Amino acid sequence: MSEARRPRLAVWKFASCDGCQLSLLDCEDELLTLARTVEIANFPEASSAITEGPYDLSLVEGSITTAHDAGRIIKVREQSRHLVTIGACATAGGIQALRNFADVNDFISAVYASPQYISTLATSTPISAHVAVDYELRGCPINKDQLIEVISAFIAGRKPAVAAHSVCVECKRRGTVCVMVQGTPCLGPVTHAGCGAICPACRRGCYGCYGPMETPNLASLAQQWRALGENSREIRRALQTFNAATEPFRKESEAHAD
Secondary structure, eight states: OOGGGSOEEEEEEOBSOSHHHHHHHTTTHHHHHHHHHSEEEEOTTTOSOOOOSOEEEEEEESBBOSHHHHHHHHHHHHHEEEEEEESHHHHHOOGGGGGGGSOHHHHHHHHOSOGGGOOOOSOOBOGGGTSOOSEEEOOSSOOHHHHHHHHHHHHHTSOOOOOOOBHHHHHHHHTOOOTTTTTOOOOGGGBBSOSOSHHHHTTOOOOOTTOBOSSOOHHHHHHHHHHTTOOHHHHHHHHSSTTTTSHHHHHHHHTTOO
16 A cells, blocks of 8 residues: 555544553554554654644544643644544543542642642543543553554444453463452452453452443442442442542442442
8 A cells, every 4th residue: 555545643642651552562462563554643752843734533542621622622623534532531531530420629638739730620530521422441540452443444434343341251261260259359240351350360350440341230239349348438449540530330339429
C-alpha cells in the first residue's frame, strides 16, 4: 500500500497517567508492523512529529476533567472518522472519578496551597459523555493484544473480536483455582476479561481493573462477599476504584453507603 493511501492514526491524551498509551509502545514488534500499515500522524508520547487531521482512527486515553478538555474532545471528534476510547479513564472516568462522589472543592482546598488558581470541573467523565464513540476498550491499563486487535479491526472495516466474558473464564482457562472458593473476596465474576486473571493466579482477589462485564450481578456478588465476612464499607471501597463511575459499580457501591 502506498504512503498516501495508508490510514492515518492519531493518539490523544486527556486526564490520565499515560499507561494506556505506553501499552501501545509496549507492542514492540507489532508496532513496527503497525507503522508500515498505518501512518502514525499524531502521537506526542512517541514522536514530536505531528500531522494535521483529518484522521481515519483516533485512540483517546483519559477522562474529561476541565472545561478546556470538554471543548478539545469535540475538536478531536470532528477530525476523526472513527474514535476509540482506551482504558478506564476514557471509558469510565478513571480513578479521578472518585471526585464524583464528593465535593471537589474540598479536595482542592486540602491539596493546593493556592486553590484560587485551580480550574477544574466538579466531575470526571468518560469521553462518551461528551462525543460519540465508536468503540470502548476497557482496562487499567489496556491489554496490548486487545489494542492491536481493535486497531486491525478498524483498519479492515470489521468488528473487533474482543471477548465480553468475565475474568472467571480466564481463571478457568489457565487452570487457576477460584479464590472465592478459598475464602478470598474477588470481583472476577463481575469484571470484564482482558488481564489474563493475573491477581487470582497470585491467590489475590480481582480488583476490577477492566470494569463491569456485560450484565454483571453486583447485588448477588455483594451477598457472597458478606458471607465471606466483608462489611458494607469494604464492599463499597472495592467498587469505588478504577471504574467507580460505571453505572453497575456506582449503583451497587451507593447501596452500601453508611
